[in-house]
Amino acid sequence: MGKIAVGLLLVAWLTCVQCHTYYLGSCPTVEPLAGFDLDKFLGRWYVIQKFSTASSCWTYDFIKENGTLKIVQGRDHVLLDTVGYDNNYRYTGTLDVPDSNRPGFMRVRFPMSLAGKADYLVFATDYDNYGAIYSCQSIVFGHRRSASILSRTKTLSPMYINKVRNKLETFGVDSHDFSIIDHSDCKTLDSSSLLNVEVGPNTFSATNIANTAKDVGNAVVEGVSSAAEGVGKIYNSLASTSKNTQRDPNQDAELVTVN
Secondary structure, eight states, X not given: OOXXXXXXXXXXXXXXXXXXXXXXXXXXXXXXXXXXXXXXXXEEEEEEEEETOOOEEEEEEEEEETTEEEEEEEEEOHHHHHTTOOOEEEEEEEEEOSOTTOTTEEEEEOTTOTTOOEEEEEEEEOSSSEEEEEEEEEETTEEEEEEEEEESSSOOOHHHHHHHHHHHHXXXXXXXXXXXXXXXXXXXXXXXXXXXXEEOTTTTSHHHHHHHHHHHHHHHHHHHHHHXXXXXXHHHHHHHHHHHTOOOHHHHOOOOOOO
């Protein structure tokens, strides 16, 4: 993990809470799509609208990797966009299906979620054009919820958008929390870019934390060594100058006459 990326993780965590809305009480009951086919839902989706976010270029990639179901959320970070820096931020969570008879109802775990797993439902899709996700998580004083309207392309017909919003309203979830996502100026940065940040299930593993600590420790040792070497050079230079310019007091002393 790049050294600058470590600092960006805190910024990402602080702003990710803005992708939800917070309410008192328990989560509204939203029914998952009956007969949902997960395999047909896999792949790239563009987020057309999402609850309470100012970030752009949102994408969801649903993938199966070594038997594990994952969601990779990609976006441009709003804070870096504001100051004019192109950036890519990818956040990977793991999904599980508690009940095989209800495959549209899943549980998601993201590495920076302090509250643990959240309900994650696909409540509408035709697999080829549009999809809709609803997520809700219980917290100490109530719950936080989020929803996303998805498209297989960067645009979506208002017909599908209205269909999803109306369906969400039937579950008692306010659709006025949706923000429109801009996909007009999305760039993919080189993987070596310091502003290409990835956060996944292993980002905060013991091995990665140890390696990061080792990198920081090595940097500190290198800095101290460089400083010590610099001090040594200055001392040797001063000592050499003093030796070469030392005067014989018998020859160079001034004659002082006292009247």
